[in-house]
Amino acid sequence: MVKQCDPESAGIMTGARLYDGPMTCREVQLTSLPKESVTAENFGVFDAEVAEPGPGQVLVALRRLGLNAGLAHRIGREGTSYGPGIGIGDTPASDAVVEVLDSRSDAFQRGDLAVGKVAWRSIGVCDADGLRPVDPERHGVELEDHLTVLGHVGLTAYTGMIHVGEVRAGETVYISGAAGGVGSCAVQFAKARGARVIGSVGSSAKAALLTDELGADTAVNRHDGPAVDLLREAAPEGIDLFYDNVGGEQLEAALDTLVFGGRAVICGAVSQSGGGSGAPRNYRQLIHQELTMRGFTVTAHENLREQFEAEVGGWLRSGIVRGVYSTFDGFERIPEAFESLLDGSSRGRVIVSVPADAA
Secondary structure, rough: OOOOHHHHHHHOOOOOOOOOOOEEEEEEEOOOOOOOOOHHHHHHEEEEEEOOOOOOOEEEEEEEEEEEEHHHHHHHOOOOOOOEEEEOOOOEEEEEEEEEEOOOOOOOOOOOEEEEEEEEEEEEEEEEEHEEEOOOOOOOHHHHHOOOOOOOHHHHHHHHHHHOOOOOOOOOEOOOOOEEHHHHHHHHHHHHHHOOEEEEOOOOOHHHHHHHOOOOEEEEEEHHHHHHHHHHHHOOOEEEEEOOOOOOHHHHHHHEEEEEEEEEEOOOOHOOOOOOOOOOOOOOOOHHHHOOOEEOOOOHHHHHHHHHHHHHHHHHOOOOOOOOEEEEEEEHHHHHHHHHHHHHHOEEEEEOOOOHHHO
């Protein structure tokens, strides 16, 4: 039985010293290692004690939690540049919008909203220098926008498409996992830069999202046939740039379709999360077609954030781009939401919403 955490009754909302612990809240822990794909059954929701914030720290309540498919690659494995390995009993972390309940830092005051990577806890302590304030004067920007087009997935798409991929007007771009959190941003950013965009998705509804709402020129449903046949039909003259979120068959198809001197940007490999074929088997196309294939981690490109926020923020205010997300209401739905992200049943960024009276 999970207890409700009431910040006011716990003492953190009154008095000169807002924290008046001890108090408990809720957290998600990994309870078992997946046999194949990660599912909701691999997690549990438990009571947890909330620490008192120390110097330079803030006590925060979760308001929106954005989930990332790449986290699955660290479950039961070693860490990556995105974070440590996740073992049984560990609490994962993702980027989130949080509300400051108590502050031991000059950077934040009670009631401020901030964005940063936090543990899957309803209330927790964070280092203030790991959070970015949400500008209350930024009109027309929803909380979810800070986790989509202006958030981690947006910066990832921007880094890969604009900085690494160097997309140019008039080019033909192919994006795998195009209806996901990163993919939906990549589609819009490529279109905003004047490219022709082909997106690969897993359903007719997601195909309609790409063409009817996000401006993609063509959407292909990967269930309609071999990836290489679908891509050749959509781009008979070949593609100039491939933005990969999936790997496997999609990467092989792109290598067979890229024009001479074409580029492939490797952002993710969700097809390998449950163990995959280890594709591409046709990597020699890199030689014969003089292709460039480059991977990247967004954490190594934080220097692009100011440029990213200025350009994409302008697109957002002008209505050129918008956030795409699926929302799950309630902290206890985090495991379910994470499974939906991995099995492809959701669209856009998967976000868990935690209302203020349920933190």
